[in-house]
Amino acid sequence: MGSQREPLVVIENVEKHYGDFHALKHINLTVGRGEVVVVIGPSGSGKSTLCRAINRLETITSGVISIDGKVLPSEGRELAALRADVGMVFQSFNLFAHKTILENVTLGPIKVRKLSKAKAEEEAKALLDRVGVGHQAAKYPAQLSGGQQQRVAIARALAMRPKVMLFDEPTSALDPEMINEVLDVMVGLAKDGMTMIVVTHEMGFARKAADRVVFMSDGEILEDASPEEFFTTPKTDRAKDFLSKLITS
Numbered sequence: 001m002g003s004q005r006e007p008l009v010v011i012e013n014v015e016k017h018y019g020d021f022h023a024l025k026h027i028n029l030t031v032g033r034g035e036v037v038v039v040i041g042p043s044g045s046g047k048s049t050l051c052r053a054i055n056r057l058e059t060i061t062s063g064v065i066s067i068d069g070k071v072l073p074s075e076g077r078e079l080a081a082l083r084a085d086v087g088m089v090f091q092s093f094n095l096f097a098h099k100t101i102l103e104n105v106t107l108g109p110i111k112v113r114k115l116s117k118a119k120a121e122e123e124a125k126a127l128l129d130r131v132g133v134g135h136q137a138a139k140y141p142a143q144l145s146g147g148q149q150q151r152v153a154i155a156r157a158l159a160m161r162p163k164v165m166l167f168d169e170p171t172s173a174l175d176p177e178m179i180n181e182v183l184d185v186m187v188g189l190a191k192d193g194m195t196m197i198v199v200t201h202e203m204g205f206a207r208k209a210a211d212r213v214v215f216m217s218d219g220e221i222l223e224d225a226s227p228e229e230f231f232t233t234p235k236t237d238r239a240k241d242f243l244s245k246l247i248t249s
């Protein structure tokens, strides 16, 4: 299923083996600029492995991944530069515990983007305001709720000016009342035109913000469709089975 947009992330014939285990099987996926793709599928289907491969936190066995026309190198300084194009938000927030919220967000821009401290702080404050935690800038991560910490993690990723944002189950470690505050920030980002790949089981988000839903099972992409099409008429038995369990659980 092709997208009419300019391709930003192109994944071609990607295979990933962990020893004997075939974790990603001939993955082909193109994400257009400004497109929001939700990736869903059962536990162990390879969703996190795919995210980690896109960010080169994980090597691939074969195939090609390119971002904005540039093939991801496997290592070196070029990789560091390309990795800065990809913002990543994980299930656990991974903020630096001994740095303030503001410092967590300014660290990367000062080190990697070579911004002055003053400029980095100005940008960080604007981003923290955008995700609704501007008034928490002087606090330490442990003084914030999980939902607030996850919004700081989003601001931190955005501070690097990424071309694409990857989210790997960003709300699954949160208490239910905090899920929406994080999803609202993500919906806002999507509306602002950010290119996003989002692993989530939050079907409300998928319906509201996704251009496409990709369903993975056993390391393969089995379906790639609009949310409407996927939720109303899934084509494979595995997707039907997965959806029926989601709805009843």
Ligand SMILES: Nc1ncnc2c1ncn2[C@@H]1O[C@H](COP(=O)(O)OP(=O)(O)OP(=O)(O)O)[C@@H](O)[C@H]1O
Pocket: 018, 021, 023, 041, 042, 043, 044, 045, 046, 047, 048, 049, 050
């Ligand atoms: N470092 C590793 N070494 C060996 N096998 C691995 C490694 N990382 C992941 N796997 C295996 O690869 C498969 C895919 O894992 P992955 O974490 O990508 O799944 P997932 O779809 O993200 O699942 P979940 O919904 O539980 O997060 C799993 O069977 C997992 O056990």
Ligand SMILES: [Mg+2]
Pocket: 047, 048, 049, 168
């Ligand atoms: Mg995972």
